[in-house]
Amino acid sequence: MKRYIGTLAVAAMLSCTIPACTPESSTKELGPLPTASFTATPLTTNPNRVVVSSTTKGGFIWNWTISDGTTAKGEFDTLHFSKAGEYTVQLTVFTNGGYATTAQKITIANDAPTKDLLNTTDWTILNTGGTQTTITNTNGTINFSNTGNTNGAIYQMVMVKAHTPYTVAANIKGAGATNSWLEVYCDTIAPVQGKDYGGTKYIAMNTWSGCGSIPFDGNIAEIGCDGGGKGKNGYMEFSKADTVWVVIKGGSSGGTLGTGGMTLSNIQFLEEQ
Incomplete structure (x- = not known):
């Protein structure tokens, strides 16, 4: 059975006073239902990066969903997997005949080799103005504490390369806070002493957003519930080589850090090699 798209325009009245007023109609046959398919090819120079490419004919929308929670769009893309494991990649493709979905499993044999750009002793305390959060550094273990309304941060500068995978990670532990935050920024905006940091928040514990109010212990990149990096497992890339400040800011408003x-x-800022 053929399927048609039909349009029909008729006069609103039985008689038409406009000269040459006639109904118009047209039909257009839909294309065949698509069969979704794609290829997945690891880069020879980096097996943790896999090029996926749709092989479905006539596609005009392509949606990729990966089992690690990331997504992509476009007829082809390069997916990044920093950790060894088995991942499911699903493609949904739309054509003029409808849409179809297919999936493949991709196995990554090894963790991607990385280099940590941070130095555990190089953190600088940032006074953000107002009452300062108490911040201590014991051999790279950083504690943020207070007994009331405070704010404060630490920061460290790194140099990044263009289109290179980076991963930020840190184990964060606490007994449960109220009306508090602990935020991680990875931004090209330089901190200024005496001023609150206004860069783009990447990931954060934030009691208003639903994390940090009960005891927690885990990777902030995974358990953080606020920021543009939520759901990205710490992954990021930069469009050009640049100077980036890793800023960690914590405090409370009407509560305490617990x-x-x-x-x-x-605490790590890993550059994939």
Whole structure:
């Protein structure tokens, strides 16, 4: 059975006073239902990066969904997998005959080799104005604590390359806070002493957004519930080589950071090699 798209325009009245007023109609046959398919090819220079390319004819919209929570769009893309494991990549493609979905499993044999750009002793305390959060650094383990309304940060500068995968990670632990935040920024805006940091927030614990109010212990890139990097597992890239400041800011407004505060350990900014 053929399927048609039909349009019909008729006069609103039985008689038409406009000269040469006639109905118009047209039909257009739909295309065949598509069969979704794609190829997935690891780069020879980096097997943790996989080029996926739709092989479905006539596609005009392509949606990719990966089991690690990331997504992509376009007829082809390069997917990045920093950790070894098995991943499911799903493609949904739209044509003039409808849409279809297919999936493949991709196995990544090894974690991507990385280099940590941070130095555990190079953190600088940033006074953000107002009452300062108490911040201590014990051999790279950073503690943010307070007993009332405060704000404060630490920062460190790194140099990044264009179109290179980076991953930010840090184990964060706390007993549970109220009306508080602990935020990670990876931005080209330089911190200024005496001023609050206004860069783009990447990932954060934020009690108003639903994380940090009960005891927690995990990778902030995974358990953080606020920021543009939410759901990206710490992954980011930069469009050009640049100077980037890794800024970690914590404080409270109408609450506290909890008993013992929030403690960060194993803070990393990893550059894939």
